[in-house]
Amino acid sequence: MSTNGHIEKKRLETPPAKFKLKIQRREKEGAPVTWDTFELPYRRNLNVISALMEVRKNPVTADGRATTPPVWDMSCLEQVCGICTMVIDGRVRQSCSALIDDLLIASGSDTVTLQPMSKFPNVRDLKVDRTKMFDHLKQVHAWVELDGSHSLGPGPAISNEVAQERYALSRCMTCGCCLEACPQYGDDNYIGPQAIAQARLFNMHPVGKTDMDERLNGLMGEDGITNCGNAQNCVQVCPMSVPLTKAIYETNRDITVNALFGWLKK
Amino acid sequence: MAVTYSRNFLLRKLHQLTGIVPLGLFFFAHMFTNAKAMNGEKVFEKAVQEIHDLPFLLFIEIFGIFLPLAFHSIYGIIISSEARPNVMSYNYGRNWFYLFQRITGVFLFFFIIFHLLHYRFGLVPGLTDIAVAGNAVGSFQIVANDLAIPWVLAIYILGVAATAWHLAYGFWLFAVDWGILIGTNAQRYALYGCAALAFGLFAVGTNAAFSFLRPCGLLPAALCEQPVKASSSAPKSV
Ligand code: HEM
Ligand code: SF4
Ligand code: SF4
Ligand code: FES
Numbered sequence: 001m002s003t004n005g006h007i008e009k010k011r012l013e014t015p016p017a018k019f020k021l022k023i024q025r026r027e028k029e030g031a032p033v034t035w036d037t038f039e040l041p042y043r044r045n046l047n048v049i050s051a052l053m054e055v056r057k058n059p060v061t062a063d064g065r066a067t068t069p070p071v072w073d074m075s076c077l078e079q080v081c082g083i084c085t086m087v088i089d090g091r092v093r094q095s096c097s098a099l100i101d102d103l104l105i106a107s108g109s110d111t112v113t114l115q116p117m118s119k120f121p122n123v124r125d126l127k128v129d130r131t132k133m134f135d136h137l138k139q140v141h142a143w144v145e146l147d148g149s150h151s152l153g154p155g156p157a158i159s160n161e162v163a164q165e166r167y168a169l170s171r172c173m174t175c176g177c178c179l180e181a182c183p184q185y186g187d188d189n190y191i192g193p194q195a196i197a198q199a200r201l202f203n204m205h206p207v208g209k210t211d212m213d214e215r216l217n218g219l220m221g222e223d224g225i226t227n228c229g230n231a232q233n234c235v236q237v238c239p240m241s242v243p244l245t246k247a248i249y250e251t252n253r254d255i256t257v258n259a260l261f262g263w264l265k266k
Numbered sequence: 267m268a269v270t271y272s273r274n275f276l277l278r279k280l281h282q283l284t285g286i287v288p289l290g291l292f293f294f295a296h297m298f299t300n301a302k303a304m305n306g307e308k309v310f311e312k313a314v315q316e317i318h319d320l321p322f323l324l325f326i327e328i329f330g331i332f333l334p335l336a337f338h339s340i341y342g343i344i345i346s347s348e349a350r351p352n353v354m355s356y357n358y359g360r361n362w363f364y365l366f367q368r369i370t371g372v373f374l375f376f377f378i379i380f381h382l383l384h385y386r387f388g389l390v391p392g393l394t395d396i397a398v399a400g401n402a403v404g405s406f407q408i409v410a411n412d413l414a415i416p417w418v419l420a421i422y423i424l425g426v427a428a429t430a431w432h433l434a435y436g437f438w439l440f441a442v443d444w445g446i447l448i449g450t451n452a453q454r455y456a457l458y459g460c461a462a463l464a465f466g467l468f469a470v471g472t473n474a475a476f477s478f479l480r481p482c483g484l485l486p487a488a489l490c491e492q493p494v495k496a497s498s499s500a501p502k503s504v
Contacts, residue, residue, distance in 0.1 A: 090355045183350045183364060216269050226278035229349065230442050231364035233356045246448060253445025258269055259279070 012101045015042045019104060020062060020111040021051055023070050025125050036070070037062045037111070048088060048095035048103075048114065049074055052126075072126035079239060082175025086126050087115040092180040094239055095126075117180045132188065133174050136195035140218035144208040156206040169201040169247060171240040178234035178244055190227035191219065193234040193244040200247035203254065216255055225251060281341045282443050284334040285436045292331055293433055297426075297467060300474035304482050305491040307406040315402040339378070342371045363435055370432040377425040385409065393418065410478040419475060426471035434464035 022037045038055045039062040040046075046054075049072075056069040072095070074084040079097040088098050089107050095114070103112045120128035146152075158166070172194060179185045179192045199215040202208035219225040225248065234244045299317065303310040320326065346368040353361050383389045385408070388397035393412050398405045412418050438460045441447035447456050476483035482490035 181352065181356050183352055183361065184348070186350055189348065213269050220269060220275050221272045222274040224272060224275055226275050226443070228443075229345075229364050229367075230360065230439055231358075232360040233352070233358060236356065236358050246450070249442055249445055249448040251445075252443060253448065255269075256445045259271070262269060 010102060010105050012104060015044075015101070016104075016110055018042060018110075019100065021055060022111050022113045023055075023125070024113075024115040025067075025070065026116075026122050028124055029121055036067055042100075046100040048086075048098045048100070048112065049077065049084060051100060051112070052095070052114075070126060071124045073128075080173060082173035082239075085117060085175045085177055085180075087117060087180065089113050092117060092177045092237060094175065097239075117176055119180050119186050120176060128176075130174065130176055133176060133179070133192075133194060136191050137174075137198055139191065139221075140195050140199035141211055141214045142195065142198040142202055144202055144205055145211060158206060162204055165243065165246075166201055166204050168241070168243050169197050169204075172197060172242050173240060175239065177237045177239060178242075181233040181237040183231050183233065184227050184229045189223055191221075191223050191225070193228070193248060195219075196225055196228075196251055197242055197244050197247040200251050203251070212254070213258075216251075216258060219251065220255065225255065277341060278345075281338055281345070282440050284338040285433075286440050288330050288334050289338060290433050290436065293429060293467075297471050297474065301470055301477070303406065303409075303474055303477035304485070306481060309491065310406050311402050311404075314398065314405045318400070318402055335378070339371075339375050343375060346372055367432060367435055367439065370428040373428050374425070374432060377421070377428065380421070381425065384412070406478065413475055413478045419479075422475050423472050426475070427468050430464045430467035430471065434460040434467065437463070 018039050019042050020037050020039050022035060025034045025036055026032070038059075040051055040054050052070060052072055059069040060066050072084065072086065074096060075081045077096045079094045082094065084095045085092060086095050088095060089103055089112060100112060104110065114126060116122045116126045116128050120130055120132065123129050174194065176194075178194055182190075182192060184190050185192045196219060199219060203212050203215055228248055232245050235242075238244055299313050302313045317323070349365070349368055351365045353365055380390065384393055385398045387399075388395050394408050396404075396408055398408055401408065413422065438447070438453075438456055441456060442453065447453055473483035473485060481487045
């Protein structure tokens with residue numbers, strides 16, 4: 001289904017002695033974009049983050065100019081936290097799981113190009129600010145209300161099918177790949193697939209369901225779910241294989257039913 | 267808590283709906299009428315006359331076609347202008363279809379303006395100055411004369427192809443946007459169906475265009491009513 005980074009890694013048969021890392025730089029938000037190219041000795045099992053760490057040790061460009069060490073985000077280094085997401089050779093993905101071998105084989109060149117995600121404010125170099133995604137989670141009420149901290153007894157039973165689908169939705173790590181690849185997302189005009197999927201996750205919860213109207217409201221504003229253009233890039237690029245489009249279309253159904261028949265209840 | 271609908275939500279839903287009803291329905295009816303040209307001048311002109319004889323024709327034209335078309339096309343252009351196409355980086359079929367829906371839409375915007383000025387109003391310089399509307403008798407010749415010009419014929423074939431795809435994929439989009447078509451497999455099979463529909467509409471429309479140049483269009487003439495029979499079986503008083 002989706003092209004996540006775990007699928008079979010290829011190896012360079014005759015690796016080059018050196019390869020290049022071409023990095024988009026920006027000193028701070030709003031500053032102009034510049035490019036630096038660094039040359040690194042090839043080593044087995046390098047990934048983009050370990051290559052960046054090499055650059056950081058000695059930030060001198062290929063043409064011999066000393067510069068500041070490039071800035072990027074990282075944490076788990078095993079593709080579960082999502083913070084290291086960037087645009088690598090034109091495609092958004094996690095840099096910790098992007099192997100240099102794979103990238104050189106795919107591009108057939110000796111250069112790997114790194115850019116920050118383009119749909120978020122660029123804090124510096126490869127680092128972006130994803131606060132918007134958390135605002136969107138608040139907008140769609142992506143949690144279940146609890147009455148108190150006392151014991152409420154066992155929760156309602158959930159069918160295996162619902163549990164499986166909810167598990168798939170819950171894997172989202174708020175990395176931003178889906179928003180970066182979505183041709184409709186940008187300039188804050190659309191809430192995007194990530195928040196819609198999380199709204200779905202809690203709308204499918206037996207207790208969460210009671211706040212369904214509130215979540216649908218969050219999806220029906222000017223930046224709401226109808227801005228989706230069904231290009232389905234989101235589900236193709238999601239590294240966690242979150243069933244994003246299914247979540248969008250199931251929510252569409254909830255909204256259609258609500259819109260067509262809701263007012264008849266009044 | 268009651269759900270409230272934003273302006274954008276309602277406009278989008280209206281845009282999706284107008285694409286199907288009335289525009290989609292109208293396109294089916296339009297291709298069906300055009301296809302009558304396969305059976306010759308008399309049959310076609312009778313069909314045009316029948317349209318002219320519809321009650322409330324001006325009302326239907328304005329509220330059933332013109333206003334929905336104006337809304338769908340202008341809002342469609344606005345939607346298209348918000349797109350950030352990225353098919354080069356994310357080279358997936360559905361991403362291409364997304365882009366194609368917008369390209370065909372923008373093309374249709376210009377094509378439909380040309381088409382209306384041409385045959386509805388007879389206002390395109392160098393082409394017919396008699397409108398088909400209001401001239402049922404002789405309408406076949408008006409259409410045929412201009413379709414005999416290769417570039418005009420080419421524009422109409424392109425127009426039919428773009429509309430056929432835009433509408434057929436539009437059915438798919440509509441079913442998806444209204445939560446009717448949800449699962450991956452269901453979406454795939456529905457897409458095959460829509461592709462077949464697009465091809466069917468394109469074939470019917472293109473053949474109709476050629477029917478103004480030779481009897482039965484691109485099909486063997488034996489498949490169509492023979493002109494001689496058509497005149498003898500036509501009712502005496504029209
Ligand atoms: C004249 C210029 C036109 C423009 C600029 C235009 C533009 C568009 C655009 C951009 C979409 C995609 C909307 C979205 O994904 O949110 C669309 C959808 C659609 N269009 Fe058009 N269109 C035009 C004419 C037509 C015509 C003539 C028909 C009917 C034959 C038609 C039928 C549809 C349908 C059925 C949809 C699917 C609605 C949906 O997204 O659910 N359009 N149009
Ligand atoms: S849905 Fe997938 S691509 Fe989108 S933020 Fe979550 S994990 Fe990332
Ligand atoms: S399906 Fe919708 S949300 Fe997903 S990439 Fe396409 S437009 Fe964006
Ligand atoms: S560092 Fe956590 S996903 Fe890459």
